[in-house]
Amino acid sequence: MAKDKKIKFGRQQAAQRVNDIWPILKKTYPQAKIALEFVNPLELLIATILSAQCTDARVNMVTKDLFKKYKSAADWAKADLRQIESDIKSTGFFRNKALNIKGACTRIVEQYGGEVPGNMEDLLTLPGVGRKTANCVLGDAFGIPGITCDTHVIRLSGRLGLSENKDPVKLEFDLAEIVPKKRWTSFSHMIITHGRNICKARKPDCPSCPIAEHCPSAGKPELW
Numbered sequence: 001m002a003k004d005k006k007i008k009f010g011r012q013q014a015a016q017r018v019n020d021i022w023p024i025l026k027k028t029y030p031q032a033k034i035a036l037e038f039v040n041p042l043e044l045l046i047a048t049i050l051s052a053q054c055t056d057a058r059v060n061m062v063t064k065d066l067f068k069k070y071k072s073a074a075d076w077a078k079a080d081l082r083q084i085e086s087d088i089k090s091t092g093f094f095r096n097k098a099l100n101i102k103g104a105c106t107r108i109v110e111q112y113g114g115e116v117p118g119n120m121e122d123l124l125t126l127p128g129v130g131r132k133t134a135n136c137v138l139g140d141a142f143g144i145p146g147i148t149c150d151t152h153v154i155r156l157s158g159r160l161g162l163s164e165n166k167d168p169v170k171l172e173f174d175l176a177e178i179v180p181k182k183r184w185t186s187f188s189h190m191i192i193t194h195g196r197n198i199c200k201a202r203k204p205d206c207p208s209c210p211i212a213e214h215c216p217s218a219g220k221p222e223l224w
């Protein structure tokens with residue numbers, strides 16, 4: 001059960017709230033976009049795998065050189081696992097990440113002709129790729145709407161009364177019903193940016209929040 005029982009999580013009300021906050025978020029964060037740096041779907045896939053339990057800034061530092069060394073899925077697939085581990089070590093959890101990257105790229109080479117597949121079903125067959133990573137790749141590299149449920153989206157969805165689900169997959173499906181599909185990717189980026197800048201985990205800055213008048217948790221620490 002959610003701790004914030006005092007928030008009403010009705011679907012219609014939540015959809016209305018999304019409608020109300022959308023123009024404000026759009027005006028506040030016109031440049032909101034993914035913080036990971038990439039130039040093609042493969043680079044975004046690798047960067048997203050590396051970003052687990054790691055800051056985007058650190059990942060960008062590491063991938064700057066990494067993407068010069070490994071340019072294709074085949075480069076990753078044939079690389080020595082220990083070498084990959086060493087190259088990505090500073091992003092943390094490097095053994096698992098190296099296994100997943102090599103495994104995903106091997107499958108991309110063997111099953112998809114060396115190209116990252118541009119649909120959810122196929123992306124989910126790649127080692128280390130769950131719906132969050134797949135949505136991120138689809139939304140930002142392929143222009144196919146995707147809702148990325150990271151820690152900020154989970155936290156803010158609760159505070160804003162959009163969904164009480166903390167499970168990322170359940171939350172994704174909840175949000176998909178109340179956010180117009182064409183806005184899925186940009187809505188995710190704006191909520192993530194708002195979570196980073198104002199509605200922070202420990203101490204949300206409600207007095208400075210441009211969507212406070214639409215937020216049932218505004219100024220209520222018991223609901224944070």
Ligand code: SF4
Nearest residue numbers: 199204206209215218
């Ligand atoms: S009013 Fe406060 S709790 Fe609500 S979205 Fe803004 S910062 Fe977060």
